[in-house]
Amino acid sequence: MFELWSNYYYFAVPLQILAIIHALKTGRKQWLYLLIFLPLVGVAIYFYMELLPEITHGTFLNNLQKYFLPKQKIKEWERKVLITDNITNRLGLSAAYAEQKKYDKAIDLSLSCLKGLYVDDPGIFLQLARQYFHNEQYEESIAYFDKLNAKNSGRFSIAEDELLYVRALDGTGKNDLADEGYRRVIRIHHSLEARYYYGQFLKKQQNNADARLQFQAIRAEIKLLPGYLRRKNAQWSRRALKELMSTK
DSSP states (O other), X not given: XXXXXHHHHHHHHXXXXXXXXXXHHTTOGGGHHHHHHSHHHHHHHHIIIIIHHHHHTTOHHHHHHHHHSXXXXXXXXXXXXXXXXXXXXXXXXXXXHHHTTOHHHHHHHHHHTOSGGGTTOHHHXXXXXXXXXXXXXXXXXXXXXXXXXXXXXXXXXXXXXXXXXXXXXXXXXXXXXXXXXXXHHHHHHXXXXXXXXXXXXXXXXXXXXXXXXXXXXXXXXXXXXXXXXXXXXXXXXXXXHHXXXXXX
């Protein structure tokens, strides 16, 4: 019996500690109760729900470095810029700063790349649009998304960027355009993330009844998705449930 407990202890406890640290570092605090009070089962569920999708999509190692060795990537790109100060290395360093939420430095570097042959570069426009958005400079984000779309015949390449644009409209108080944009992204891309932010938008308009419909739709639609998409969208289902519990 003691040997069995010893083997369990040496196997389960380190995994539990690692999972708790990972949950704290990555902002997944909703898992702490399960990880602390049901360690082995909690770790298994945590791995399946949170880590397996990252491993499947090839983002696990990058995210691990981002949260546990936050300065390493910045130092690597700073070294590259010192050796060869070119546009590619500056944009890489800018992206590394943005990854650590050092958006002012990231934006300054991205802006410094808009010169010469790259003065109208769509890739730099996109990087700036995203960085301005995450720095809550929504007007600037919209401006660079508009510049990008002018070169792309008014089309977004991926749904995530279209949603950022709509959320920027929301952030600047352009409510009619934001409402139309959220509806469009939901209709065309069937995005649960868009439903969640549309629900929050409706709550800000004091339209709690319609907001609840969006959160309820997320909870219903996620059950219809294949397993890998349910895992990928699990956070929106959890957030929707939290909103439903707090929205009358």
